[in-house]
């Protein structure tokens with residue numbers, strides 16, 4: 001077994017070969033969520049980081065403190081599927097003028113104050129944090145780039161399986177599978 005550290009969207013650029021089985025297990029891992037210092041969770045206080053690859057420069061702190069109001073709205077709408085992020089974004093843009101956001105609890109606290117709780121057990125920061133995570137790690141873009149190439153790298157009769165917990169990822173996977181002439185979906189759902 002060979003472990004390769006890298007972005008799976010670049011994997012086949014650096015590595016030749018074909019495969020009988022490819023399994024993609026998408027999203028964030030429990031150890032990443034559990035470690036406050038990784039900054040993925042709004043339940044623990046930690047740096048506003050959210051990088052899956054800690055070698056990259058862009059963190060959630062950079063995005064929250066530098067993106068324009070319009071771009072923040074776009075990130076929360078597109079990646080978080082948040083219908084009306086406007087009040088939260090205005091509050092972020094207002095508050096960061098006096099003090100830059102540095103921690104997960106600072107941001108989660110603001111979202112809780114501005115948006116309040118709508119569903120028991122569903123923290124109001126959930127979608128915002130997930131949107132930020134997807135933006136920081138370009139997860140959807142990496143998936144769109146990697147999937148067609150991974151399909152091409154399958155041996156005849158080979159299988160590609162993707163584990164996804166996110167509707168936006170799900171949509172991309174289903175679309176690429178449907179569009180691919182090379183293979184057939186073995187499970188409609």
Ligand SMILES: C[S@@+](CC[C@H](N)C(=O)[O-])C[C@H]1O[C@@H](n2cnc3c(N)ncnc32)[C@H](O)[C@@H]1O
Nearest residue numbers: 006007008009025026027028029032052139142
């Ligand atoms: C759901 S977890 C995998 C959990 C693992 N299968 C396990 O059972 O412990 C997904 C992992 O994929 C990594 N990841 C997400 N996007 C990636 C990408 N484009 N390239 C490489 N790794 C990525 C994340 O950092 C995370 O650790």
